[in-house]
Amino acid sequence: MPSAVRMENITKRFPGVLDNDHVTVDIARGEIHALLGENGAGKTTLMNILYGLYHPDAGNIFVNDRPVTISSPLDAISKGVGMIHQHFMLIPVFTVAENIALGEEMQGNPFVDLELTRKRILDLSKATGLHIDPDARVEQLSVGDQQRVEIIKALLRGVNVLIMDEPTSVLTPQEADELFVVLRKLAEEGKTIIFITHKLREVMAISDRITILRGGKVVNTVNTREVDRDSLANMMVGRKIFLNFDRKALNVGNQVLELKNVSALNDRGLPALKEVSLAMRAGEILGVAGVDGNGQSELADVIMGLRPVTHGDIIVKGRSVVHKDASYVIKQGISAIPFSRHEEGLVLTFSVKDNLILKEFYNPPFSDKGLLDFKVIQDNAQRMIKEYDIRTTGPDAKVGNMSGGNQQKVVLAREISRKPDILIACQPTHGLDIGATEYVRQQLLNQRDSGISVMLISTELEEILSLSDRIIVMYEGQIMGEVPAEQADLQEIGKMMLGVRLEAAKV
Amino acid sequence: MTENSTKDPVKTSRIDLNKLDRMVRRFERLFVFLVPIVAVLSALILMAFLIFSVGSDPWVAYKGLFSGMFGNNFDTANTLNRAAPLMLMGLGVAVAFRGGLFNIGGEGQIAMGGLFASIVGIYITGIPSIVHIPLCILAGFIGGAVWSILPGYFFAKHGINLIITTVMMNEIANSLVAAMVKGPLLEPPGYEPQSYKVLESARLPLIWEGTRLHAGILIAILAAVIFYIILFRTPFGFAVRCVGENETAAKHSGLKVFRIRMLLMMISGGLGGIAGAAEILGAQYRLREAFLANYGYEALAVALLGQKHPLGVIISGVLFGGLKAGGASMQRATNLPMALVAVVSGVIILFVIASGILTRLPRYLAKKEASRGA
Numbered sequence: 001m002p003s004a005v006r007m008e009n010i011t012k013r014f015p016g017v018l019d020n021d022h023v024t025v026d027i028a029r030g031e032i033h034a035l036l037g038e039n040g041a042g043k044t045t046l047m048n049i050l051y052g053l054y055h056p057d058a059g060n061i062f063v064n065d066r067p068v069t070i071s072s073p074l075d076a077i078s079k080g081v082g083m084i085h086q087h088f089m090l091i092p093v094f095t096v097a098e099n100i101a102l103g104e105e106m107q108g109n110p111f112v113d114l115e116l117t118r119k120r121i122l123d124l125s126k127a128t129g130l131h132i133d134p135d136a137r138v139e140q141l142s143v144g145d146q147q148r149v150e151i152i153k154a155l156l157r158g159v160n161v162l163i164m165d166e167p168t169s170v171l172t173p174q175e176a177d178e179l180f181v182v183l184r185k186l187a188e189e190g191k192t193i194i195f196i197t198h199k200l201r202e203v204m205a206i207s208d209r210i211t212i213l214r215g216g217k218v219v220n221t222v223n224t225r226e227v228d229r230d231s232l233a234n235m236m237v238g239r240k241i242f243l244n245f246d247r248k249a250l251n252v253g254n255q256v257l258e259l260k261n262v263s264a265l266n267d268r269g270l271p272a273l274k275e276v277s278l279a280m281r282a283g284e285i286l287g288v289a290g291v292d293g294n295g296q297s298e299l300a301d302v303i304m305g306l307r308p309v310t311h312g313d314i315i316v317k318g319r320s321v322v323h324k325d326a327s328y329v330i331k332q333g334i335s336a337i338p339f340s341r342h343e344e345g346l347v348l349t350f351s352v353k354d355n356l357i358l359k360e361f362y363n364p365p366f367s368d369k370g371l372l373d374f375k376v377i378q379d380n381a382q383r384m385i386k387e388y389d390i391r392t393t394g395p396d397a398k399v400g401n402m403s404g405g406n407q408q409k410v411v412l413a414r415e416i417s418r419k420p421d422i423l424i425a426c427q428p429t430h431g432l433d434i435g436a437t438e439y440v441r442q443q444l445l446n447q448r449d450s451g452i453s454v455m456l457i458s459t460e461l462e463e464i465l466s467l468s469d470r471i472i473v474m475y476e477g478q479i480m481g482e483v484p485a486e487q488a489d490l491q492e493i494g495k496m497m498l499g500v501r502l503e504a505a506k507v
Numbered sequence: 508m509t510e511n512s513t514k515d516p517v518k519t520s521r522i523d524l525n526k527l528d529r530m531v532r533r534f535e536r537l538f539v540f541l542v543p544i545v546a547v548l549s550a551l552i553l554m555a556f557l558i559f560s561v562g563s564d565p566w567v568a569y570k571g572l573f574s575g576m577f578g579n580n581f582d583t584a585n586t587l588n589r590a591a592p593l594m595l596m597g598l599g600v601a602v603a604f605r606g607g608l609f610n611i612g613g614e615g616q617i618a619m620g621g622l623f624a625s626i627v628g629i630y631i632t633g634i635p636s637i638v639h640i641p642l643c644i645l646a647g648f649i650g651g652a653v654w655s656i657l658p659g660y661f662f663a664k665h666g667i668n669l670i671i672t673t674v675m676m677n678e679i680a681n682s683l684v685a686a687m688v689k690g691p692l693l694e695p696p697g698y699e700p701q702s703y704k705v706l707e708s709a710r711l712p713l714i715w716e717g718t719r720l721h722a723g724i725l726i727a728i729l730a731a732v733i734f735y736i737i738l739f740r741t742p743f744g745f746a747v748r749c750v751g752e753n754e755t756a757a758k759h760s761g762l763k764v765f766r767i768r769m770l771l772m773m774i775s776g777g778l779g780g781i782a783g784a785a786e787i788l789g790a791q792y793r794l795r796e797a798f799l800a801n802y803g804y805e806a807l808a809v810a811l812l813g814q815k816h817p818l819g820v821i822i823s824g825v826l827f828g829g830l831k832a833g834g835a836s837m838q839r840a841t842n843l844p845m846a847l848v849a850v851v852s853g854v855i856i857l858f859v860i861a862s863g864i865l866t867r868l869p870r871y872l873a874k875k876e877a878s879r880g881a
Binding site: 304306325326327328329330331336338343344345346347348349350354358359361362366367370371372391392393396397398401402 | 525526527528529531532740741742745746748749752753755756757758759760761762763
């Protein structure tokens with residue numbers, strides 16, 4: 001098969017991380033090629049390079065065997081490479097035809113020829129089976145249909161290589177199946193599809209060949225027919241390095257948090273949690289593993305009272321909190337390190353001392369007789385800065401001007417100093433340097449040892465494995481299984497992360 | 508500004524972050540004062556060119572303007588009387604801003620405050636001033652607050668554009684006042700669309716002998732002090748600022764964002780209501796149609812120029828009050844139309860808003876400064 005795209009020795013370094021390390025992939029014309037890997041394996045970076053969004057530090061790109069440099073997405077499209085992101089770039093109040101005409105109107109003709117666009121859409125629909133009404137307004141279309149509009153838009157611009165970044169993450173299973181039919185048809189007509197995913201089922205269902213990435217390197221490129229799920233999971237997860245922490249013996253206490261058959265929707269209104277049941281006891285760390293976007297953030301939200309529960313019950317220390325708001329849950333002694341410290345955890349324009357009292361400012365001693373007590377607030381900040389080794393100019397420093405590690409220490413200090421019974425830690429070391437990462441992890445262990453029940457939600461398996469006492473794995477809003485950490489088998493967890501239930505994964 | 512720190516960690520990592528923080532804060536503090544001063548000066552310079560280009564002497568014009576603002580006791584009193592409602596409504600706008608609400612419903616809130624205060628001032632009889640005046644002011648507050656409930660609710664609950672709803676409410680309020688003074692409140696025999704005068708007992712005392720200066724300015728200053736204490740010293744003010752700076756973090760911290768926003772919107776509208784009330788009770792004594800036309804919009808400029816700080820609002824309130832008071836005097840001095848003063852206000856507003864593009868500048872300057880030292 002002739003090559004459609006070849007990327008040779010692509011290296012891309014971001015501050016502190018080597019996102020692509022001499023990556024070489026060869027994608028044949030007319031194939032559906034899957035890029036498989038965990039979060040942070042470098043799949044999206046690689047494709048953003050091919051689409052001209054990033055420029056590689058080193059390496060060569062060939063399109064149709066000709067060496068090219070791709071300077072921008074526009075440049076990529078002119079070379080026949082298109083990319084469809086998870087978030088669509090469509091104007092909701094425009095019709096399908098108007099959206100597709102948009103961006104083509106500058107081609108010499110001062111008038112938009114919508115009639116011609118409509119005809120081209122209908123012709124393409126007929127040829128490819130991508131059925132869409134050109135006069136429908138985009139906001140009235142389902143997500144699956146909107147994706148079709150994006151595909152049609154790319155095809156009408158003469159794209160031969162179509163990159164799809166986790167295209168099924170926004171789709172219902174039926175829509176995903178329909179998409180697969182369309183992609184198969186496009187491939188038969190000679191289009192090349194590159195499919196970024198971390199879902200094993202889809203890889204097996206749709207791809208011809210698979211390139212597995214791990215830690216920014218290519219592990220292997222294989223023919224889909226010649227591999228099975230087990231070997232793919234192995235290649236994806238690899239051998240993790242266990243960090244050495246001094247762990248005290250497990251000393252669990254009472255059950256403090258229980259979820260009974262909890263279901264909830266995500267922001268798009270699709271089911272994100274499906275009948276999730278779990279229990280947490282004092283003095284242990286429950287690790288929640290899983291690939292990003294499989295319901296972990298919704299899980300944290302429902303516990304924190306930030307997202308309505310459609311079904312089920314949440315019990316904190318014997319009391320149901322299921323229809324209570326965040327304020328109530330916080331008062332029950334639940335603390336959280338949210339996923340995004342910038343958006344959810346901190347007010348960046350506030351000072352260190354103000355961020356340290358974000359959850360307690362209305363309580364004594366910070367407020368007294370209806371007024372804030374500045375001296376107490378200042379002293380509190382000074383104490384926290386010392387206790388948690390926050391590197392800053394002082395209590396009045398703006399957190400927005402601090403490094404990520406020190407920002408996270410502010411969050412950690414605030415949440416732990418409240419003396420909670422339960423701590424929900426969501427990606428607590430995300431984006432931190434090694435020193436700060438180690439500090440945060442040690443703090444989580446300290447909390448566990450002091451009898452606090454810790455839930456650690458992380459997409460980093462090594463983190464989960466080195467800190468947790470028990471591990472549950474989430475996939476598409478469900479718990480695939482639970483294993484005690486000392487019996488955790490990496491391959492088993494890898495398979496569960498890809499949607500295989502524990503019972504099946506064991507075999 | 509803040510994305511900066513995450514977007515280009517390469518550049519910042521060479522600089523000592525703590526030093527950068529100190530620099531940024533120093534430049535930001537400087538800018539709070541610098542921006543309004545530069546905006547006013549630029550507007551005056553630009554206007555000087557305009558005045559010159561139509562054949563008048565800018566120096567004479569500005570002298571006329573200034574003498575109309577502070578030329579004698581009577582002018583100064585007039586300036587302060589014009590400033591009082593601008594300050595009160597400006598405080599309302601500023602406090603809403605602090606909580607992330609853009610209240611441009613000042614026109615309506617002022618109108619409703621004036622209406623409520625007039626009714627209480629005209630029809631409740633037989634009580635002494637010490638009771639009657641506070642009662643009228645309270646009525647004004649309630650009038651403005653009630654008028655902001657609906658837009659506040661639509662925004663806080665459903666995210667419906669506050670700018671549109673508040674402007675719509677302005678139209679309704681103005682029409683309502685017009686209907687009242689032509690109908691139920693009309694003073695017989697009804698040659699002019701106006702209400703009876705409010706009773707003596709409801710009128711604000713004059714506080715400067717030989718001038719018309721009334722106690723409205725004192726109410727405005729008192730409101731500024733209360734504003735300052737609430738916003739910067741109380742837990743409620745902390746919550747307001749938190750919601751205004753980062754709504755998501757506020758929610759994650761367990762703050763009841765909806766409740767805070769509703770309360771804030773009512774306080775904001777209530778301050779507008781007091782502005783309307785003070786004008787009726789202190790200056791005009793009777794309700795007329797559009798009795799403070801455009802004050803609701805100019806209050807936006809007062810709040811912005813005042814950097815949303817109570818002290819700043821008081822200062823910029825005097826400035827804008829002065830422009831209103833001094834226009835006629837400028838007209839006498841130069842034959843320039845009084846409307847030119849409105850252009851000056853407009854240009855100042857433009858410059859203050861445009862200064863928003865400078866928000867990255869403190870960080871930029873700080874970075875340069877810090878890397879030089881490093």
